[in-house]
Amino acid sequence: MEEVLFKKNKKKRQTVKLLKNMSYPTYQVYGTIENTKINPDDAFKMAILETMSWLKSRFREIDFPEELDYPEPENYRDVSIEDFKSIHIREGYVLDISFIEDLRIWTLRLIEPDLGPEPGKEIQSRNPIPGRIFETNIGFIIYNGKVECGFKTICSEPVGTKARAEVFRPAVVKAIVRNPLLGLRQELPIVEEAMILNNKKQIKEIEDYIKNPKSQMPIVIISKAIPNVDIESIYREMFEENRPFTNPKDIIPSKKITVETDIVPKIPFFADNIIKYKMGYAQFALLEYDRVEDYNKILGKKYEISPGDTIIICPSKLNQESRLFKKDYIISNSKKFEKELDSIIENYPRGKVMDFGNVSFFTEARLYEYNRALELSNSKEDIANNMQKKLDATVEKYESEINELKSKIEEKHLLNTKYRNIIEELKTELSQKDNYWEEKISKLENNFKVEIDELNEEIRRKDILLNRPRKPEDIPNWAEEYFNDKLLFHTRAVNEISKVNLGEIDMDLICDAIEFLACEYRDEVFGYITVEERHRICAKKYGRPFDVGGSGDKSIEAYPREYKIKYGKGYTGKPKEVLLNMHLKVGISKGNLIRIYFHIDKEKELLVIGSLPYHLKTSSDKK
Structure with missing residues (x-):
């Protein structure tokens, strides 16, 4: 009897479902210190101390970490630049500070859950939203003798959240504006x-x-x-x-x-x-x-x-x-x-893409730190450790950017729907009007399509960067996944790159070079873009040019086997030999030297990579 009752009263339990989150900026502002008479280092110190004073007020009901206890801003002369340190604290909230002394970069990131617009009150204008997290980013840099300041709050919340997050301005902005030795300027x-x-x-x-x-x-x-x-x-x-x-x-x-x-x-x-x-x-x-x-x-x-x-x-x-x-x-x-x-x-600042000048926020500053550590690494273990940290920081940076872009696309879709409805109303109301309105409507639709296409292309680019290989042997698979209709790795090239050890080549540089060949160079070769467009895209996308030219007739004549691969079939139906008569070159010294030899398949509009990443023998080697 007891067993029967137990079964009857037993409640069915359900697992908690996972929710997809979206991220978007709320408050954000960029400016420079208005008072140009004060020494930039002193202004830099004072801006940091104003931030630490604001942070101290946020800690008023909990213990204030000793490592954050700096003098008040008016006592900035008691602090030297060397006193600032990078810090990581995780105590229910997450506080990260990154400081790069020689570059005069200081950034803070504070991650905390939503406690409602009036924390501490029993009844608030709205209840805290479960799953909503706020990330406050503050950054300062001295650049060309001026202190640049950036403030950006990012809200991450479950998709479909109806209650909008307030666009709160961090009190430190007001403190810097009111400080007679600082002030803030944004063109005015x-x-x-x-x-x-x-x-x-x-x-x-x-x-x-x-x-x-x-x-x-x-x-x-x-x-x-x-x-x-x-x-x-x-x-x-x-x-x-x-x-x-x-x-x-x-x-x-x-x-x-x-x-x-x-x-x-x-x-x-x-x-x-x-x-x-x-x-x-x-x-x-x-x-x-x-x-x-x-x-x-x-x-x-x-x-x-x-x-x-x-x-x-x-x-x-x-x-x-x-x-x-x-x-x-x-x-x-x-x-x-x-x-x-x-x-x-x-x-107004919600969801917009703002320009923060030369200011770096925490994820970017941490990348600088890891790059610096990588340059100073001596042992293989240190190199591998710092490389992993750099990769993790890169992933975090691009994940954050992708989330913001996805949120931007979602907003664009909502706007698109809104304007499409307006367009339909206009079409009905103005059906008897002349073609002027038709052209206006078409232009509006095209503008939205162009914006969505551009945002989709940005997301694809971030996805390519986010999934870049970490080991040389993984490069062919990565290229096949993202560029399979534009670029092909020959078996010889696959074998050569698989023998390259991690650390022998700059992975970011060789991936940039392969992406350049597959996209900008190929498009220019087959007439989809001009040379000028290739240079402009290359400068914006990679921050550098790439040198592509012929492999050299004399070198091919001196070492023909080096510069030939079997690709495709001849008129007899057997594999035919083709020349690797083109190559991309970067650097001349070991450590930053990269060579990629390839054949151009004009019929299929493909680039066929036959050898990389080292220099093949040249005619000068016989002298």
């Missing part, structure tokens, strides 16, 4: 007050900022207006003051009248709070009432405003539409307007 000074536009020169600066390709923050321009005054209320006040001597019928108009008077121009909403609290999200400017005409002449119809209007203008490089709020809307919907303005500004 980043400050907690609005610029005043009361002359043409200042308005021209705004135009230059909008057009500047280095500008990455939106600018909010708030124009002043003369308030409307209720004349009837003024007359009533006059009547009350003069009673009982005045007849109200003589002074109060039959209808309510409003006129613009010579009262001091004002902005039609309380802007001080949003200007102060959204510092570091956007730039702000107050346009004087009597300068509206100058503004419209300089900035043109695209950004035209009237007294009392507010416009949000995005930098031209981001190709994002501006947003205009008219004075009447602002006055009649004041609370709604302020919420809209606050939301647009706060969410």
